[in-house]
Amino acid sequence: MTSPNAQPTKRAKLTKPAKRADRFHLTTAIPYVNARPHIGHVLEWFQADVINRYQRLLGKRVMFTSGADENSLKNVQAAEKAGVPVSDWLDKYAQIFQDAYQRLGIELDEFRRGSDQTKHWPGVQQLWRATDQAGDLYKKTYTGLYCVGCECFYKPEELVDGRCPQHQESPQQVSEENYFFRLSKYQRQLRLLIETDQLKIVSEKFKKEVLSFIDQGLEDFSVSRRAGRARGVGVPVPGDDSQVMYVWFDALTIYMTALGWGYDHQRWLRFWPADVHFIGKDILRFHAVYWPAILLSAGLPLPKAISVHGFLTADGRKMSKSLGNVVDPFQLIERYGLEPVRYYLLRYIPSHGDGDFSYDSFERLYTAELANGLGNLCSRVAALCHRAGLAGGDGQAGADQLPAFSPQVAARLDELELGEALEIINQRVAAADQFLSDTAPWTKRVEAQAEVLRAAVQQIVQIATNLRPFLPQTSRAILEHFRQQRVAALAPLFPRLEQS
Ligand SMILES: [Zn+2]
Numbered sequence: 383m384t385s386p387n388a389q390p391t392k393r394a395k396l397t398k399p400a401k402r403a404d405r406f407h408l409t410t411a412i413p414y415v416n417a418r419p420h421i422g423h424v425l426e427w428f429q430a431d432v433i434n435r436y437q438r439l440l441g442k443r444v445m446f447t448s449g450a451d452e453n454s455l456k457n458v459q460a461a462e463k464a465g466v467p468v469s470d471w472l473d474k475y476a477q478i479f480q481d482a483y484q485r486l487g488i489e490l491d492e493f494r495r496g497s498d499q500t501k502h503w504p505g506v507q508q509l510w511r512a513t514d515q516a517g518d519l520y521k522k523t524y525t526g527l528y529c530v531g532c533e534c535f536y537k538p539e540e541l542v543d544g545r546c547p548q549h550q551e552s553p554q555q556v557s558e559e560n561y562f563f564r565l566s567k568y569q570r571q572l573r574l575l576i577e578t579d580q581l582k583i584v585s586e587k588f589k590k591e592v593l594s595f596i597d598q599g600l601e602d603f604s605v606s607r608r609a610g611r612a613r614g615v616g617v618p619v620p621g622d623d624s625q626v627m628y629v630w631f632d633a634l635t636i637y638m639t640a641l642g643w644g645y646d647h648q649r650w651l652r653f654w655p656a657d658v659h660f661i662g663k664d665i666l667r668f669h670a671v672y673w674p675a676i677l678l679s680a681g682l683p684l685p686k687a688i689s690v691h692g693f694l695t696a697d698g699r700k701m702s703k704s705l706g707n708v709v710d711p712f713q714l715i716e717r718y719g720l721e722p723v724r725y726y727l728l729r730y731i732p733s734h735g736d737g738d739f740s741y742d743s744f745e746r747l748y749t750a751e752l753a754n755g756l757g758n759l760c761s762r763v764a765a766l767c768h769r770a771g772l773a774g775g776d777g778q779a780g781a782d783q784l785p786a787f788s789p790q791v792a793a794r795l796d797e798l799e800l801g802e803a804l805e806i807i808n809q810r811v812a813a814a815d816q817f818l819s820d821t822a823p824w825t826k827r828v829e830a831q832a833e834v835l836r837a838a839v840q841q842i843v844q845i846a847t848n849l850r851p852f853l854p855q856t857s858r859a860i861l862e863h864f865r866q867q868r869v870a871a872l873a874p875l876f877p878r879l880e881q882s
Pocket of ligand 1: 529530531532533546547548549550
């Protein structure tokens, strides 16, 4: 029935012009909203928000979208456990997530809920019909080991001691007739697209992981569930009421329905394909294999890049309620402030690898790079300018004429290497400090002193310009301060931490 080596059929190209280069679409992953956002969510959102701000600062028209995966058996079970109707449960958590974005200073253009029957369901069904018309859906009876937590089937050899490797729970033996998607048909095409970076997986380590998964041979996967087993939750399969769609087929489509796919075609065309999906490594396979294959089948353009982050541990151990070591990102922000937490997650935690949180490393980084680094540099130069009564700034405060991003920083941002970009910026802070010590303006006469201070202010303005996507509030405060005609003394940007 399926021939793994069959070439995908040629499909009609989109007749509309491709998305213009001055437009940019990025997404965060579409989470289950059955708990409060954890620090892993916040890490991912900060990463995406840096690129959101960076692309806007480059003058592009940006669409920054996310949403909630709501048509899941997991949500039904959680609502039942809490003794509330599922819709109330979903409303509550969708709101909690949207409030969290707001509190974190992250401005999404669209948050698409999976339960939205007007702006989401028609798009999912349209995508289903497109893959069906391509001949890529067929029905078959399947028996397998299913983890509700993961919403996916496992092969026995993928289990650890008979349990799901993610949830440490025994999967259920499930046997039923479902629709299957001909993933096997796209094996060669997918491999080529990923190998050649037409679909770029960042970083290289994750790209290799995907390629090796593809090389093991792609098997067709089930894209529907018996409506009864899904407890009636889910997008109905067009023309077959007995089946609802597999949550991944449904949730991944949020990337397109957030733009208008299924109800506003023009708007969708303006921004699709996504320039980058930000995800965690646990859902790499769904994004780098399943999703592009579905899009290929439907004849739609693929996302250009997938930026993959790792997991966070606390003091070297997995965070868990039973260990009592779960780090609440909002408590952290309460204690240290929004931007220090943002800086830490972007700078100390690897952009594309696992990282370890500890209060110790947090406070060390804060003290070294924010209080003693950037903050002290700014206070020092401001104080010298003030004492000298010098016109330090370019008098452009409030005007738009800022220097451009440094090419090295821009290059790292283009490559989605956010930690490396911050590393370069931090080196510039150290270099500016060194410049002050070397030139010792306080020993110089008025003219020479003014020259040195103007150079130092220029360095600070360039540093703050580069920092805009990373620390929006701090960089704005620095730029406003140092671009005044007369630079006044400056209160510490990052107060020293009290010894706890
Ligand atoms: Zn699982």
